[in-house]
Amino acid sequence: MERAADGDRGAGGVAPALELRAAWKRHREGVTVGPVSLAVGEGTTVALVGPSGAGKSTLLRMLLGLARPDGGEVLFQGRPIGPADDALRRRIGYVVQGGGLFPHLTARDNAALVARHLGWPRERVAARVRELAGLARLDDDALARYPGQLSGGQAQRVGLMRALMLDPAVLLLDEPLGALDPLTRADLQGDLEGVFAGLRKTVLLVTHDLAEAVFFARHLVLMRDGRVLQEGALPELLAAPADPFVIRFLRAQRGLSLPEPR
Numbered sequence: 001m002e003r004a005a006d007g008d009r010g011a012g013g014v015a016p017a018l019e020l021r022a023a024w025k026r027h028r029e030g031v032t033v034g035p036v037s038l039a040v041g042e043g044t045t046v047a048l049v050g051p052s053g054a055g056k057s058t059l060l061r062m063l064l065g066l067a068r069p070d071g072g073e074v075l076f077q078g079r080p081i082g083p084a085d086d087a088l089r090r091r092i093g094y095v096v097q098g099g100g101l102f103p104h105l106t107a108r109d110n111a112a113l114v115a116r117h118l119g120w121p122r123e124r125v126a127a128r129v130r131e132l133a134g135l136a137r138l139d140d141d142a143l144a145r146y147p148g149q150l151s152g153g154q155a156q157r158v159g160l161m162r163a164l165m166l167d168p169a170v171l172l173l174d175e176p177l178g179a180l181d182p183l184t185r186a187d188l189q190g191d192l193e194g195v196f197a198g199l200r201k202t203v204l205l206v207t208h209d210l211a212e213a214v215f216f217a218r219h220l221v222l223m224r225d226g227r228v229l230q231e232g233a234l235p236e237l238l239a240a241p242a243d244p245f246v247i248r249f250l251r252a253q254r255g256l257s258l259p260e261p262r
């Protein structure tokens, strides 16, 4: 059975920011994600890693209420989250690969969309966009452009602005840097890490890249075939792999210098 992340109900009895309790979803005959139990503590950054098709995106979508679990529970700050719970969902920012921007809206309008929809006054929207543009390091010229006129890195930065617009307690990022060239990726990694640390958000990040996972998060959750195979810090996974696949997965990654097996 998986262990809870470092944010599991602590001495003060504080509920984790995000929690799955034996949650599972059946996509089709023979393809089920879960049951998965996982807790992400308030203010922690956790990286979800695993091969393609392991169920990482499904797990994120269950946490967002975008995929309805067939069984088990999904909780946000100790409260069950359902599919129609928009108010709760607005407290979770979601960043997807490529930014997930609307092509017919400028970067600024993409970032401001939900706040405008909620009826924020114009000045408040403008002030928040200015603040986030500073954080995401985007200038006015970039904000005036349409997604098709932005670089991949810029589009990703706009996606981040949009996710942060309502100042959510939690950020879920699904392969946010997957499509970027190595230099842009490294730049954005540094900026994102600064954003996470500065805002003290709870962050759950999906990535294929173990080096990136370790860069952002001390706590790793390794999934395979719809299940959590093991979770913990990288040295713990290396020292006591729960399954031969754990070592295979860790060693398959380039760019990480791992100690030789004894």
Ligand SMILES: Nc1ncnc2c1ncn2[C@@H]1O[C@H](COP(=O)(O)OP(=O)(O)OP(=O)(O)O)[C@@H](O)[C@H]1O
Residues within 6 Å of the ligand: 027, 028, 031, 033, 050, 051, 052, 053, 054, 055, 056, 057, 058, 059
């Ligand atoms: N809407 C869907 N309908 C049917 N099957 C689905 C659906 N979404 C995902 N699946 C299947 O569920 C399994 C898990 O997919 P999921 O996208 O969650 O994995 P992943 O770990 O995020 O993969 P990747 O790293 O490639 O994005 C896969 O076998 C996938 O084909």
